[in-house]
Structures are given as structure tokens and as C-alpha cells.
Amino acid sequence: QYVAFDISNSLRPGQANALGVMLGNGFYNIPNERYYKLTGSFGAPKLKMAVIVTYADGSRQTITTDARSWRAASGPITYSSIYGGEDYDARLERDGWNMPGYDAGNWKKPVETPLDIRLKSQQGTHLAVRHELPVMSSEVNSKGFRVYDFGQNMSGIVRVSVKGRKGQSVRLRLSELLNPDGTPNQSASGDPFYLEYTIGADSVVETWQPQFTYYGFRYAQLENGVDAADANPLSLPQVVGIQALHTANAAPQVGTFSCSKPLFNSIYNLIDWAIRSNMASVLTDCPHREKIGWQEQNYLMQNSMLYNYDLSSLFPKIMSDLEASQWKQGTIPTIAPEYVLFADGFEDTPEWGSAFIICPWEIYRWYGDDTLVRRHYPAMQRYIDYLGTRADNNIVAYGLGDWFDIAPGKPGRSKLTSNGVTATATYYYDVLTMSKIAGLLGKPDDAARYSALAARIKDSYNKAFFHADKGYYDRNSQTANAISLHFGLVPYGREADVLNALVDDIRQRGNALTAGDIGYRYVLRALEEGGRTDVIFDMNSHYDKPGYGWQLAHGATALTESWQAYGFVSNNHLMLGHLMEWLYSGLGGIRQADNSIAFHNIEINPMPVGDVNYASTTYQTPYGEVSCRWERKPGMYTMKLTVPANSAACVTLPASTASQVSDYGTSLADAEGISNIMPGSRTGNPNLTFTAASGTYNFQVADPVW
Numbered sequence: 001q002y003v004a005f006d007i008s009n010s011l012r013p014g015q016a017n018a019l020g021v022m023l024g025n026g027f028y029n030i031p032n033e034r035y036y037k038l039t040g041s042f043g044a045p046k047l048k049m050a051v052i053v054t055y056a057d058g059s060r061q062t063i064t065t066d067a068r069s070w071r072a073a074s075g076p077i078t079y080s081s082i083y084g085g086e087d088y089d090a091r092l093e094r095d096g097w098n099m100p101g102y103d104a105g106n107w108k109k110p111v112e113t114p115l116d117i118r119l120k121s122q123q124g125t126h127l128a129v130r131h132e133l134p135v136m137s138s139e140v141n142s143k144g145f146r147v148y149d150f151g152q153n154m155s156g157i158v159r160v161s162v163k164g165r166k167g168q169s170v171r172l173r174l175s176e177l178l179n180p181d182g183t184p185n186q187s188a189s190g191d192p193f194y195l196e197y198t199i200g201a202d203s204v205v206e207t208w209q210p211q212f213t214y215y216g217f218r219y220a221q222l223e224n225g226v227d228a229a230d231a232n233p234l235s236l237p238q239v240v241g242i243q244a245l246h247t248a249n250a251a252p253q254v255g256t257f258s259c260s261k262p263l264f265n266s267i268y269n270l271i272d273w274a275i276r277s278n279m280a281s282v283l284t285d286c287p288h289r290e291k292i293g294w295q296e297q298n299y300l301m302q303n304s305m306l307y308n309y310d311l312s313s314l315f316p317k318i319m320s321d322l323e324a325s326q327w328k329q330g331t332i333p334t335i336a337p338e339y340v341l342f343a344d345g346f347e348d349t350p351e352w353g354s355a356f357i358i359c360p361w362e363i364y365r366w367y368g369d370d371t372l373v374r375r376h377y378p379a380m381q382r383y384i385d386y387l388g389t390r391a392d393n394n395i396v397a398y399g400l401g402d403w404f405d406i407a408p409g410k411p412g413r414s415k416l417t418s419n420g421v422t423a424t425a426t427y428y429y430d431v432l433t434m435s436k437i438a439g440l441l442g443k444p445d446d447a448a449r450y451s452a453l454a455a456r457i458k459d460s461y462n463k464a465f466f467h468a469d470k471g472y473y474d475r476n477s478q479t480a481n482a483i484s485l486h487f488g489l490v491p492y493g494r495e496a497d498v499l500n501a502l503v504d505d506i507r508q509r510g511n512a513l514t515a516g517d518i519g520y521r522y523v524l525r526a527l528e529e530g531g532r533t534d535v536i537f538d539m540n541s542h543y544d545k546p547g548y549g550w551q552l553a554h555g556a557t558a559l560t561e562s563w564q565a566y567g568f569v570s571n572n573h574l575m576l577g578h579l580m581e582w583l584y585s586g587l588g589g590i591r592q593a594d595n596s597i598a599f600h601n602i603e604i605n606p607m608p609v610g611d612v613n614y615a616s617t618t619y620q621t622p623y624g625e626v627s628c629r630w631e632r633k634p635g636m637y638t639m640k641l642t643v644p645a646n647s648a649a650c651v652t653l654p655a656s657t658a659s660q661v662s663d664y665g666t667s668l669a670d671a672e673g674i675s676n677i678m679p680g681s682r683t684g685n686p687n688l689t690f691t692a693a694s695g696t697y698n699f700q701v702a703d704p705v706w
Helices: 262-277 296-300 302-308 314-325 355-367 371-389 419-440 444-465 478-486 495-508 520-529 533-539 548-553 579-587
Strands: 050-054 060-064 077-081 085-089 127-133 137-140 146-163 169-175 194-198 206-208 215-223 238-249 255-259 590-592 601-604 614-621 624-633 636-653 661-663 674-682 685-702
Touching: 127 146, 146 169, 146 194, 146 262, 215 238, 238 262, 255 262, 255 579, 262 302, 262 548, 262 579, 296 302, 296 355, 302 355, 302 579, 314 355, 314 371, 355 371, 355 419, 371 419, 371 444, 419 444, 419 478, 444 478, 478 495, 478 520, 495 520, 495 533, 520 533, 520 579, 533 579, 579 590, 579 614, 601 624
Parallel strands: 085 194, 601 636
Antiparallel strands: 050 060, 077 085, 127 238, 137 146, 146 206, 146 215, 146 238, 169 194, 169 215, 255 614, 590 601, 614 624, 624 636, 636 685, 661 685, 674 685
């Protein structure tokens, strides 16, 4: 991808101007040094650039890269690796090298080289420094090194200010965890990764931050130097200032959530830090060890992420990566871009590749933009056809399954749920989604064909996995029952039995979860759709069993790779953050109506539960901001609601009759913008539903019914 910049404001009118460029390795050229998850090179870093200048008189000048007018030289960055870190030697700086009048006579002519790749414009939002974090505390560990604690596990780099003698170096070793002796633990995040700075002048404070690497970290160990506040008998270089810079995709934030339960607010932050830390130019699994775009989280976490951030420009890039990585036979690999070819089931698994089908459909539903489904439809068809070649009587049974579910032994491949359950259920949903897409694109024959195939898959699925006499699927795991419920695979009339089996398993385990990477979102969806938010609350309101509370109790500040917060795996991982969606849709009460596009029709149905007495939620829809703040007190329930222009909301309130409800003191029946008042049923309790047109409301319910 090429990047376009508007440099107008950087030009000096009426004066000479100069342009300088520094190149780093990135994923283009991965050194076989220090830590590396994978190695690979497309050659030395290259520059291909055109500067187009339009003058006041309308004339234009184009400046391009060529060996005639450009010069090149090595710079102060002596090592850069996306995986291993970066070194900078300030002695090698060339003062004024990017300013007019600099004498580059001893620089070399650049090497012209063919670049036989197709370039396209980068449309996705860029990376940026989203936060600057100060040191929260620091200590000298057992090895005599000072360790700075920034208080938050994040993706990013550090900015350091040092002074000392010319030629002295300081090294910063970053980590997300510490060993028992207080030293950095990089065992699960990539070892060794470090940053090294060499001082360029005597007794001058110099400030530096790396440009071509980043890491996931909370701590920074200072080596070969001392903090300015420490004794310095050996005249080592001194660190006079240090900050952590949290780098992430600059996607605008479009949602907010808070409630009266501190634990849920902490869980929200835990998940949000993991989302941002893994929101780069791809959605990475972790910001250190791999930095690779594993695909299952792209759709399983999609709604959670879309509630928080505008990703309308990032997902087109992700979809392009997927199509570019598609194999000739139609396979969609588990990672994209496919920088490395995995094996042993990690190269291709249906629950990962299905991001290629589900993500573009969700982008259409959330934003009303059908570009992705139109652009990629033929390639999406090839993937569906490929899955069909892997099916035996419509059953697809290969891959990783419910990754990192909770069962005895080391986490990894699914232990509690057969691969055929999650793979076939996902295959079914893919085909059903393709039927909807075909209908949208005006392809009725395709729509009918996919609809018929979905019916056959459903029939085979139930014959293979549903125990009709017992009312559950497969081995009665939480994932098996939940995914069957959410995807509509359960035979008509048996939904309550399967839901009860799901609830019973959770209750019998003391409200503990067992579902993993694939299944947990469906557990939450099935429970919310089945009116059992009480179970969701109970599952996520304790600290003594693996889950979000457990992670917080064990010191996590970002979502961890394992429910158990193990130290031998990543401690900043995106994939298990599915509760974020429920905080917005269930507890917060903002969701899109089933047949709506771009939140034109909204459902406002908060589900007060447990000891949560208020919640405040906002989301910036394509039509404008919708906000819902509800609060319950003895004998009174209030909801402040804003419905954006050109939208409408179906509102549910805990009332038996309209006479219990007022809007800014006016009876509901007489309130402006209210229509279609009718009683309904929510989890067996009486409630009232009505339509609210765009506008702002302040509903009060006297003697609410719970």
C-alpha cells in the first residue's frame, strides 16, 4: 500500500524546501536477529514516491524518486526489527540532512531497483500515539536494574530523555510481566526485545523514541544507565525522563459505556485496552510475540469493536488481505496477510476463515455500505465451495475448534466440544449469510441455492449432534448448546430444552464458564436472546473462577490470552472480549433491530440485572448519536434517551400499563413522538413497548415491574 500525505502546511513559501526520508524494515524485511516470530524478506527497504506540487498560477510540478536527483546514506538507526526492537546511535546523526543547503556531496547515489508489485492506496486509518503514560512507580530489582512500571499493559514504545558522555549507551528491555525476582519476563512475548540508544554529545539532554518497531509491555528495565534520581558513582548515562507511548490505529471512538458496578467498568477497560493494543493495520492477536492477523476474532469480536470504534475504513483493508491470501482452491487461511504458512491444523480452519463471509455482511448491517459484499462476492463463493469439498454429508469436521476452552490440561485445541459442531455450525451460518448477500445483490438463483444448502446442513447437523432424548448437543458443552441456539439450528419447539441445558451446566459449575475463543460469544448471545441476563451477570460477577474477574484479581490490566491469566501465554490478547457486546446491547440496552440497516431502526431494551442500578451508553450511528441512560430506585425507573434524526426506536420499559409512564411529566399517551404503545413480555414479566421517533426523552416509570 502507498500512503498519501498533504504536505502543504510543511512547505515554506518563497523559500527553498528539502525533503528527507528515513526507511525502516517493518514486515518487508525481518532480520534474523534477536527475537523473531518469523523471518522473511522482500529485499532491502525501498522508496517509491511522487510529490505533486500545484502552484498558485495553476501549473504543476512532479518530483519523483530517481538515482539522478536523490542521494542516500546510512543513518543513526543501526538496527530495526518489527519483532526484535530498534537501536539508535545519535553520533551518526547528520545535522540538517533534511533541510535546504545541506551538502550531500559525499552521499551515494541510490540503487534503482524494480518493484514488481501492484500498489494501491492505503484507505484505512493510520497508526497514532493514542495516549502518553507516565511512570506510576519504579523499583530496583534483585539484579540491580531499575524497572519502570507504567501501570498499564499496552501496545507501544517508550520516549526516553538521557544525558551522559558521547558514545555511552542505555538499553531498555520491555515486558508485560515481571519474574519473581523483578526482572522482565519476555518468555511469552518474544525474547529478546529491547531498545538501545547511544548518546551523541556530552552532557546534553537528548530525547528519542523508536520509529520502526513496537511491543506489548507494561514495564521497562533500564540497563547500562541509572535514573537521574539514583546515585551514579560509575558516571553512567542518566535517564532524566521516560514515558510510555500507547500506539494504535487512529480509528475514532464512537461509543461509551459506564455503569454502577465497578467490576463491569473494569472489565470494559480490560477489554478496551486489548482492543486498542491489537488494532493496528490488521487486527492482531497480540502486540508482541506474533503481531499477526488471526481471523476468528475479526468477526467474533466485530460487534464489540464496532460499538467502540469506527472501523469502516479498516475492514475493507482486512477483506483485501483475505482475498489476497486466498488459495487457488478457495481456502481462506487462518491468518492474513499470510506471511508464514502454518501446519498441523493451524493453516486452515473453518471458524477462522469464515471471517471472509461474516465480516463484510456485518459491515453492511452496521454502516449500510454494500461495497465489500459486492467486491468480494465471487471470492466468497469460492470459499463456500471449498468448505463444501471438505464436508462429509454436509458435516465439516476439521480445524482448531473452540480454541482455549477451559478443561483439564494445557489450553489449546478444543477439549469439550467436537470440531464438527463449531465447524459445521459456522459453515451453516456462512451459507445462510451468503443467501442473504445474494438476495441483496439481486441474485435470486444463488439465494435459493444457498438457502437450500443451509436447510440440508441443518438437517445433517441435528442428525449428527442433537440428542433429542436429552435436549442437548454433542457432549452437552456450553459451546455446543449455545452455538446451536444462536445460529437457529435447534429444531422448532426444542429451544427451551437446549437453553435449559446451557443454563444448567453453568449453574452446576458454580456459574463458571468453560467456552473458549469460538464459543463464548455464542454463550452470551444465546443467554441474552433467551432472556437469561441473570446468568450472564452471575457468570461475570465473581473473582474466584477463571474469567474476567479472575484476570483482574491476578493483576491483569489488559485482556489476557487465557481465561486463567496464565503467565506462559500472552497477557494482552483480543480474542476473549465478547462481554463488551453485551455491556452495550444487553446491560446498556442499545442494539439494532433485526431487519434494520445502519441503525435506522433501533431497539432500546436495557436489562437491569443483579446489583446494577444504572448504566449510561452511547453509540454514534450513521444517523447520529443514540444514547440511553437508565437508573432504578425504589419505586421508580428512569430512562433518558436520545434517538438520532431519521431513525426510530422500539423502546421497552418495565411497566404493565401506559399510565405508569411519563415523558418529561407528560403522560406517555400524550407525549410527542410516541406511537404503537402495546404490552409485551420480557422473561415472563409484564412490560410495555412503543415506538419513539427521533428526539430526546426523559421517561419515568412509577412502580416498575421486575
